Amino acid sequence: MREKPEPIQVIKTRRDGALLRLVDAIPYIKFMGISFERRGDELTGTMAYSDMLIGNPTLPAIHGGATAAFLETTAIIELAWSELWGKIETEKLSGAEIEELPLPILPKTIDFTTDYLAAGKPRDIYTRARINRSGRRYASVHVEAWQDNRQKIIGQATGHFLMPSKDA
Amino acid sequence: MEPALKEMVEHFATALPHCKALNMRMDLIKDAHVIMSMPYDERLIGDPATGVIHGGAISALMDSCGGASVFTHPENSSASVTLDLRIDYMRSAKPGERIFAEAHCFHVTRTVAFVRVVAWAGDQKDEPTATATGAFSFTRKKRGAE
Numbered sequence: 001m002r003e004k005p006e007p008i009q010v011i012k013t014r015r016d017g018a019l020l021r022l023v024d025a026i027p028y029i030k031f032m033g034i035s036f037e038r039r040g041d042e043l044t045g046t047m048a049y050s051d052m053l054i055g056n057p058t059l060p061a062i063h064g065g066a067t068a069a070f071l072e073t074t075a076i077i078e079l080a081w082s083e084l085w086g087k088i089e090t091e092k093l094s095g096a097e098i099e100e101l102p103l104p105i106l107p108k109t110i111d112f113t114t115d116y117l118a119a120g121k122p123r124d125i126y127t128r129a130r131i132n133r134s135g136r137r138y139a140s141v142h143v144e145a146w147q148d149n150r151q152k153i154i155g156q157a158t159g160h161f162l163m164p165s166k167d168a
Numbered sequence: 169m170e171p172a173l174k175e176m177v178e179h180f181a182t183a184l185p186h187c188k189a190l191n192m193r194m195d196l197i198k199d200a201h202v203i204m205s206m207p208y209d210e211r212l213i214g215d216p217a218t219g220v221i222h223g224g225a226i227s228a229l230m231d232s233c234g235g236a237s238v239f240t241h242p243e244n245s246s247a248s249v250t251l252d253l254r255i256d257y258m259r260s261a262k263p264g265e266r267i268f269a270e271a272h273c274f275h276v277t278r279t280v281a282f283v284r285v286v287a288w289a290g291d292q293k294d295e296p297t298a299t300a301t302g303a304f305s306f307t308r309k310k311r312g313a314e
Contacts, residue, residue: 027213028222052189055232056247063186064250065231069224076214106215109223113254 006092013095018088019043022080025103032066034073041085045074045127054122062120067145070127071157072112075141078129079107079161105164107139112159120154121147139163180236187232190225194236200273202236204229208264219263223298226287227255229269230300234283237271238304241281246307248281253302261297265290273304281306 019038023029033048047053047070055063084104087093093101129143138160145155181192181204190212196203206229214222231253238248261267267289275282285300286293 025216026222027211027216028225031211032224052185054185055187057183057185058247061249063184063228063231064235064253065224065228066186068227068231068253069222072224072227073214073222103217105217108260109255109257111254111256112223112227113252114227114250115252116250119249 010094014088014093014098015041015085017095017098018084018093018101019081021098021101022084022104023077028069029073029077032069032073034070036077041082043074043078043081043128045070045077047125047127049123049125053120056119059119060122062122062125064114064116064120067116067120067125067155068112068114068157070125071114071143071145071155072109072159074127074129074143075112075157075159075161076106076109078131078141078143079134079139079163080104082131082134083163107161107163110138110160110162112157114155114157116155118152118154120145123147125154126150134163136166137163180232180239184232186228190228192229192232195268196270197236197240200237200241201271202233202240203268203270204233204236205266205268207266208261218260220260221263221267223255223257226261226267226269226298227253229267230255230271230285230287230298231302233269233271234273234285234300234302235304237273237283237285238276238281238306241273241276241306243276243308244281244306245309248304248306251280251303251305253300255298255300257298258296261287261289262292265292267297268293276306276308278308279306280304
């Protein structure tokens with residue numbers, strides 16, 4: 001007989017709990033006002049506008065370094081999340097078990113290249129990352145950032161990351 | 169560099185809100201050559217397991233420093249924006265240490281400025297945390313207009 005599907009609430013508690021556990025552990029994410037929303041396993045980042053993100057007060061425009069930082073954060077969270085997703089979904093962890101999980105070891109950035117396509121206006125920025133390749137040691141990730149219009153990206157980045165050793 | 173320009177750059181670190189939020193400081197300004205730094209700050213930790221500062225905060229420092237080196241180029245005539253910036257991370261910045269960035273704007277055309285940046289922690293200048301290369305928009309002074 002086929003296994004009965006899990007109740008939706010059990011699934012949501014597990015997935016949202018795991019995402020929160022990952023994101024809440026990182027002080028810099030809070031400092032920058034970054035959060036992540038989940039649809040299935042797809043993540044969308046938001047960097048909520050605040051005055052301290054401004055780099056050019058006369059335009060005004062968001063600091064390019066802040067945009068790059070947000071793109072890099074999105075790439076790292078996407079990689080860590082995809083590892084975590086595999087674990088929690090195979091093992092069907094409960095909310096309580098997720099609370100007990102050790103904090104995931106984060107991938108390390110090897111290099112990160114940001115293209116600036118338009119100035120960041122003083123409002124929220126959104127991001128999504130795509131893992132182009134994820135091997136045993138290295139991963140390559142592409143990230144896009146936009147504001148008003150999903151088709152009109154304001155910045156994009158590609159980075160290579162060193163994945164945490166699996167047998168550690 | 170013109171005194172008015174020099175004063176503007178000196179206030180760069182405090183006039184730009186994001187630089188101020190990261191407590192950046194201007195350590196050296198010469199023509200097309202700038203050193204900036206920021207203190208270690210627990211709010212900027214990217215890896216809670218090690219206490220190492222997030223690469224993004226170092227990007228912001230290197231981008232600011234690169235931009236300042238373009239701004240102070242003797243042939244510059246206006247504000248510039250980053251076109252692209254590639255950062256290579258050599259090693260983690262030791263927790264607790266101030267982070268420095270040194271930028272050289274080593275070549276300009278009429279429209280583009282090319283920059284190299286090196287970042288290191290504390291007094292470990294010979295063991296860089298990261299290096300970067302960037303292209304910035306540039307508007308060269310008209311000949312004769314001094």
